[in-house]
Amino acid sequence: MKKIGVLGGGQLGRMMIQSAMNLNIQVKTLDPDPNAPCKAMAHQFVEGSINEYFTVVEFGKDVDVLTIEMENVNAQALIDIERQGIVxxxxxxHIQMIQDKRVQKQFYLDNGIPTSPFVLLDSKDELEEYEDFLPAVMKVGKGGYDGRGVQVMKSKADFEKGFDAPSVLEKMVDIDKEISIIAARNPSGDITTFPAVEIVYHESNLVDYLLSPASIPSDVEERAKIIAYDLLEKLDYVGLLAIEFFVDKEGNVIVNEIAPRTHNSGHQTIEGNVTSQFDQHIRAILDLPLGDTSRRCASAMVNVLGEKGYTGEAKYEGVEEILAIPGVYIHLYEKKFTKPERKMGHITIIADDKEELLEKVDKVKTHFKVIA
Structure with missing residues (x-):
């Protein structure tokens, strides 16, 4: 029986385990949280840091394939594990490159991948030299996550909000739509892409909800898919890759960021597509045939975030109201405590058409709340 090791025991790992179990694949998980969402489901749960070199090296010794559910891991440990012959x-x-937005952006430039103009900075003191580059977005090179480490620079007055760390300053894009494509490649070189989804962001820069299909022309989606294929091939990438795109007002498609893992923008695939992103990741890393990514129907995903003003043991309002709506599926992450904007779960929705889908999204957002 195959054994997969997963660095990270959060909700993405939890859903990955559910896919692996269907194929009689054992999953061993490493996470510093003794109550991580994966703990109750993993065949073997190890409490420990995914950033501590020796912990990661020791963890990876007895698995057939080692993978991740988040990119904030000790990449050097993984490099040395790979040198020892572990897959x-x-x-x-690739993880190391994606961990640093500066290196990531430079890769796009060097390899002809469309992206926004940018400059690399060592600290916010250098912003004075680029007043003519505004409006722009400053992103810290390492450590930013879920909107953290991002600062909009509209005028010189915003410079004091910058980061005293190596960063990238990206020219602001006149955005029409934000879309995502989940792509996968196995060691044999087979590539698949899921249909594009349209992302609607929360005011705090977290994903609020997403819609599939995206409201974009077919030629825009085709260009995004071509870029996704090109990116995977130029990287010689194996696994699942989430690619976030901007579509500007002129219809140009450019890469914003990528994530080397299953992703929030692929959750609707669980019910909405023939193959889920979690099934596809397992297939890709084990060099199995990649699954059919086509849509079963229109679908959406609503992020379940902790309500503002509530911190403590989680309570869920609106469960019965939501479950009474046909085509609505609740996915909670077994997190005992909530706090404002903590990801506590997600809700997937399927419908016959876009109008019905949006009506259900509105009902879910109105009725389902996480309080304490």
């Missing part, structure tokens, strides 16, 4: 997917050098 690591995604490859450690």
């Amino acid at each position: 690591v997917y995604p490859r450690p050098h």
Whole structure:
């Protein structure tokens, strides 16, 4: 029986385990939280840091394939594990590249991948030199996550909000739509892409909800898919890759960021597509045939976030109201405590058409709340 090791025991790992179990694949998980969402489901749960070198090296010794559910891991440990002959997917050098937005953006430029104009900065003191570059967005090179480490620079007055760390300053895009494509490649070189989804962001820069299909022309989606294929091939990538795109007002498609793992923008695939992103990741890293990514129907995903003003043991309002709506599926992450904007779960929705889908999204957002 195959054994997969997963660095990270959060909700993405939890859903990955559910897919692996269907194929009689054992999953061993490493996470510093003794109550991580994966703990109750993993065949073997190890409490420990995914950033501590020796902990990661020791963890990876007895697995067939080592993978991740978040990119904030000790990449050097993975590089050394791979040198010892243990299979690591995604490859450690890809994880290392994606961990640094500066290196990531430079890769796009060097390899002809469309992206927004940018400059690399070592600290916010250098912003004075680029007043003519505004409006722009400053992103810290390492450590930013879920909107953290991002600062909009509209005028010189915003410079004091910058980061005293190596960062990238990206020219602001006149955005029409934000879309995402989940792509996968196995070691044999087979590539698949899921249909594009349209992302609607919360005011705090977290995903609020997403819609599939995206409201974009077919030629825009085709260009995004071509870029996704090109990116995977130029990287020689193995595993699942989430690619976030901007579509500007002129219809140009450019890459914003990528994530080397299953992703929030792929959750609707669980009910909305023939193959889920979690099934596809397992297939890709084990070099199995990649699954059919086509849509079963129109679908959506609503993020379940902790309500503002509530911190403590989680309570869920509106469960019965939501379950009474046909085509609505609740996915909670077994997190005992809530706090404002903590990801507590997600709700997937299927419908016959876009109008019905949006009506259900509105009902879910109105009735379902996480309080304490």
